[in-house]
Amino acid sequence: MPKITRSPSLVSWIERYIATEQPRSKSLIITVFGDAISPFSEGIWLGELIKLMEAFSVNERLVRTSAFRLADEGWLSSRKEGRRSFYSLTDAGTRRFESAYKHIYQEYSIDWDGKWTLVVLQKNIEATTERSELRKELEWNGFSLLSNGIFLHPLATLDTARQIIERNGYQDLAILFRAESAGDSNGLNSLTKIRESWNLEEVEHLYRKFINDFTPVLDLVHEDKLSPLVAFQLQTLMIHSFRRANLHDPLLPTELLPENWPHTQAYEICKDIYKVTCEQAHAFLSMHADVPADLRKGNRLNISVVDRFK
Incomplete structure (x- = not known):
């Protein structure tokens, strides 16, 4: 050579x-x-x-x-x-x-419609290894834990969220939304606050x-x-x-x-x-x-x- x-x-x-x-x-x-x-x-x-x-x-x-x-x-x-x-x-x-x-x-080049994909887990679900794996996969795909049991992302599709939920066996314990935040008057729901x-x-x-x-x-x-x-x-x-x-x-x-x-x-x-x-x-x-x-x-x-x- x-x-x-x-x-x-x-x-x-x-x-x-x-x-x-x-x-x-x-x-x-x-x-x-x-x-x-x-x-x-x-x-x-x-x-x-x-x-x-x-x-x-x-x-x-x-x-x-x-x-x-x-x-x-x-x-x-x-x-x-x-x-x-x-x-x-x-x-x-x-x-x-x-x-x-x-x-x-x-x-990536992004056009955003201002809506959010939310994954909401029912309250009082016990912390398990499976739930930890679910959180890891959601965060791996860019979701943020907004508060206990609530994950959001501005661009992930409902289908993406559904696949993650089903792979982790939470289809009977999770609710999915595609939602729009309220107006920004007086700083309520400001994008800066959510970005944090x-x-x-x-x-x-x-x-x-x-x-x-x-x-x-x-x-x-x-x-x-x-x-x-x-x-x-x-x-x-x-x-x-x-x-x-x-x-x-x-x-x-x-x-x-x-x-x-x-x-x-x-x-x-x-x-x-x-x-x-x-x-x-x-x-x-x-x-x-x-x-x-x-x-x-x-x-x-x-x-x-x-x-x-x-």
Whole structure:
């Protein structure tokens, strides 16, 4: 294989970023599954995942421990073939990834009709593990807990809310509304007051950190031809950082956002870098992962264009 020149400045940036940020192995594995594995395959052999994670200085012991914990938390399932383990997404993990995929890779432009989707749980329902899972999935989809047993979102459809309720077995205990708030006289029901239901300050902080961290990379990626390894490292670290902000962003309409909301700027940085890295990053994956043919979702070894960030 011909040797590909790597940009020393970009290599140094990656090494410094990993050393400074020290991304958690379990969370980084989720990013690798979401960006590099699950769109094209049902899963990956543990030994190959260990090889992929070496790119981020994550040792074998941490990969094994993290994969086990992700299985214990319901994200992954594993099956044995001799001494080998094959990890794939559970049904719950797949739903989370499908939701996250739209959240991360699609730009959103919102026309809001001023109405709200509300999920109201009947009072005196005991706090159970199932109710905790329901709350997690509603919040994962951008709903905010307005008060005990009441969740709202300005843009989620009733059908989306209904599917979440049914998946969690609460169809007999929940009431769904598409409602309009009262007028804003004397500050009653003000949008600013409702906006405080979401922790937008933390989301904004994470977006601005992403912008500060990755703006310098826009120039570095064009200096030299990227090797598959460097492309995979950079793309994974970028998506990992972007999703930390983006998956906590409830994707509210403009009327509910603070001024100069940084989502679009962060998204455009992600989009510009991804266009440069995606082909070589997937080339690196194809070199290091051998998924059984009957488990492939697509011809992942010959991917040249990824339909993302369009």
